[in-house]
Each structure stands twice: as structure tokens, then as C-alpha cells.
Amino acid sequence: MSSGRDPRSALGLIGLGNMGTAIAERLLAAGYELSVHNRSPEKAEPLRAGGATVCETARELAGAVDIVLTSLADDDALEGVAAEVASAAKPGTLLVDFSTVSPAASARVAAVAEGASLLYLRAPVSGNPSVVRAGNLTFITSGPPEALERAESTLLAIGRTIHDVGEGEQARVVKLAINLVIGGLAELMAEALVLSETSGVSRAALLETMGESAAGAPFVQYKTEPLLRDDYAATFTTRLMEKDIDLVLAEAASAGVLLPLGSELKKRLRAAVDAGYGDDDFMALFPYLRDQSTEAVLP
Ligand SMILES: NC(=O)c1ccc[n+]([C@@H]2O[C@H](COP(=O)([O-])OP(=O)(O)OC[C@H]3O[C@@H](n4cnc5c(N)ncnc54)[C@H](OP(=O)(O)O)[C@@H]3O)[C@@H](O)[C@H]2O)c1
Numbered sequence: 001m002s003s004g005r006d007p008r009s010a011l012g013l014i015g016l017g018n019m020g021t022a023i024a025e026r027l028l029a030a031g032y033e034l035s036v037h038n039r040s041p042e043k044a045e046p047l048r049a050g051g052a053t054v055c056e057t058a059r060e061l062a063g064a065v066d067i068v069l070t071s072l073a074d075d076d077a078l079e080g081v082a083a084e085v086a087s088a089a090k091p092g093t094l095l096v097d098f099s100t101v102s103p104a105a106s107a108r109v110a111a112v113a114e115g116a117s118l119l120y121l122r123a124p125v126s127g128n129p130s131v132v133r134a135g136n137l138t139f140i141t142s143g144p145p146e147a148l149e150r151a152e153s154t155l156l157a158i159g160r161t162i163h164d165v166g167e168g169e170q171a172r173v174v175k176l177a178i179n180l181v182i183g184g185l186a187e188l189m190a191e192a193l194v195l196s197e198t199s200g201v202s203r204a205a206l207l208e209t210m211g212e213s214a215a216g217a218p219f220v221q222y223k224t225e226p227l228l229r230d231d232y233a234a235t236f237t238t239r240l241m242e243k244d245i246d247l248v249l250a251e252a253a254s255a256g257v258l259l260p261l262g263s264e265l266k267k268r269l270r271a272a273v274d275a276g277y278g279d280d281d282f283m284a285l286f287p288y289l290r291d292q293s294t295e296a297v298l299p
Contacts (some may be wrong), residue, residue, distance in 0.1 A: 011154065012036070012065035014058050014081055016043040018235070019098065019125070020071035022132035023158055028052060030157045037061045059088035066090075067154060071098045074243055075105035082109045091117035096151050098125050098139075100179065100240075102247045103169035104254070110169075121147035123155065124175035128235035136160050140178075142171035176251060179244040183265050183282065185219050186241075190286035193227070194293050204228055223283050232280040232287065241282040242269040 013024050016038035027034050028050045035053040037060070038044050044054045055061035062068050062085040070085075072078045078101050085095060095118050097109070106122055113120035121143040131137055137159030141148055148164055155162055165174050189210075196206040207224040210216055226232070245266045252259045268285060275291070277284040 009067050009150075009154070010035070010065040011067050011069065012055070012061040013069045013071070014038070014061060014085070015071040015073075015077070015099070016047065017071065017073065018129045019132065021047070022129040023069070023071060023098070023137075024052060025050065026132060026135070026158050027154075032154075032157065035061050035065055058084040062087075062089040062093065065093070067094045067096060067151065069096050069098065069154070072101075073099070073240070075101045078109060079105055079112075082112050086112045086116035086118060089116060089118055092119070094119045094121065094147060094150050096121045096123050096147075096154070098123055100124050100175055100244055100247070101172065102250060103172040104250075106169050106172050119144060119147040119150065121151050122169065122171040123151065124171055125159070126175070126178055127159070130235065132158065138163065140165060140171045140174050142166040142168060173251065176244060176248045179241070180248045180259070180262055180265075182219055183241050183245055183269070184261055185217060186223075186283055186285050187265055187268055189220065189223065189227075189283075190289045193286050194289050197290075198293065226281070227283065227286065230287070232277075232284040234279060234281040236282055237279055238269060238272050238282045238284055239278040242266070242273055242278075245269060 011027065011032050012035040013020060014037045016024060016036060021043065024034060024036055024047050028047070035055050036044050036047050037055040037058050048054045055064070058081050068085050068089065070078060070081055072081055078097060078099050082095065095113055110120050121141055123139045123141045126138040126140065127136060138161040139155050139159055141162055141164045144167060152162065165171050193203060193206060197203060207227060211220050211224055245262060248262055249259065249266060252262065272285055272288040275288055277288050
């Protein structure tokens, strides 16, 4: 099959969580030669069976490829891995990071990359593992234009759309702004569902009508089927959404702006994690609120 790939680039991917695994599978299916590494080595085994070369360390991977892709949980994970990559990668290696991290941590990674003569593209993503598997992932990029030029064919082998938003940390801010809205939508949908069901409206009637209304964002449509099944298996956990809202609030504090609903959302997510919903999908804000509402009306 013609993949449109750049035959000169050897690719490596570090971080085989929910997103990284789906991205690796897509690159292998597109015919790329791919090296992979994960902190917990067992997650790499199914990819070895799919044709990937498994590296024991991030350094081993970085020394062997031209483009290093990373999909990692948070600031600490990215900074740790970037330091290892920088210590072993050849000058001119391209580092492309898909993680959702703070602009401050990303700027520190940029300095480390520059010190090692690496090109660095910020490429946080909008989507979830099913969106990756369907080939519909969206990248929000920022960094030097030559970094995007070198990454473009690889990104388009994984996903469909690239929004390039600047030459510094802008992509990190745009990603956080989108997750502020998505997290807020989840909480407001939870409130709309609790209100409607308590007032005698069926869940299906509310979700189908809302989905076709001015409030019918794609997010409402993605969540309708799982909500109808009361299925909260995570595509993105409540814990990771809390992490993203923490990053949003830290950025707001450093920019000196108030985000009143963002601050409330943080409290709702923390309380849902404390109530045991941390590893569920963040749409579990709905059953969490439903439990609380039931408790509130009981004598
Ligand atoms: N899931 C989504 O729908 C989605 C959508 C958009 C963006 N994102 C973002 O994409 C990133 C990855 O998300 P995910 O859902 O794939 O998360 P995940 O399933 O929790 O995977 C996290 C990955 O980071 C690695 N990791 C964590 N701490 C590390 C450390 N200190 N050193 C080295 N590796 C470390 C984990 O390794 P181990 O396997 O060893 O734990 C794992 O490979 C996150 O920044 C998330 O916010 C996720």
C-alpha cells in the first residue's frame, strides 16, 4: 500500500499508553518501520508482534532514529524522557511531542532540545484512542516551521488535520483551552441530565434533542451512545482531565486572569476522583452528580 511516508526517516515512539499504543498501531498499519519504548516494558510486546522494534531504553531508541515521537502522561514524564532523548540523539534529530503538558515544562524541553541541536515540534492532539484508530486525530502544532515541514508526512499518516498555531508554546495553550471547554461541557451535560431525568425526561430524549440543537457539539454526539448504556469505560480518565484543568489554572495564574468556571470544574473533578471515579471516563461526572443528588434528597 502507498503510505506517502518519507523513506529517509527512521521513526521511534516513546510512551505506549492508551494514545501511544493506538498511534503505534496506526503507523505500523501504514507500513512504517517503527521503534518503540515504554517505561513498563510489557506494553511493547503486542507491538513487537505487529512488527515494531522494541528498545529497552529511551536512549537506545533516540540514538537509532531520525524522528522521536513522544506520548506521555504529564510534565514530569516528558521532561524526564526528553532529557534522556537529548543525551543520546544525533544532532538534527526531530522531537515531536503529542502529550498534554504545561507551556512552562514544554519551554524547558525546548531549551534542552536546543542545547542538543534537536528540532522540537509541540504537537498536542485532540481526539481519543478510537479517533486515532479511525484516522481522524487532529494535531495542534507550534514550533519552528522546518520542524513541521519534517514532521508533516508522519502526522498525516496518523491523523487527518493539522492546526499550526505559532512558533513557540502556543499549541500547548490552545490544547489546554480546548480541554477547558470539553471538561466544562461534560459537567454541564451531567447537570442537564440530572435535571432532566429527575423532571421525568428520558435520557435518550434529552441527548437526541440536545445533539441536534445549537448545543449539539461533536462531544455531545460522541458521548450519547456510552451515556445511554451507562458505560464509563475510559477513553480519557477523570484523573487525566483533572491534571489538564490543573494545567489550565496554573497557566491562568501565571497570565494573571480569572477562570471562575474552570476553578469550579477543578473542584468537581477532584471530588469525583476522591469518590472513586479517577480511572473512569471523565463523563463519570454524571453518575457522580447523580449519586450526590440522590443523597441530597434522601431524608
Ligand atoms: N486518552 C485520550 O483520550 C487523550 C486525548 C488527548 C490527549 N491525551 C494526552 O496524551 C497523553 C497520553 O495519554 P494516554 O491517555 O495515553 O495516557 P496513559 O494511558 O496514562 O499513558 C501514559 C504514558 O506515559 C508513560 N509515563 C507516565 N509517567 C512516566 C514517567 N515518569 N516516565 C516515563 N514514562 C511515563 C506511561 O508509561 P507506563 O505504561 O510505564 O505507565 C504511559 O506510556 C497525556 O498527556 C494525555 O493528557 C490523551
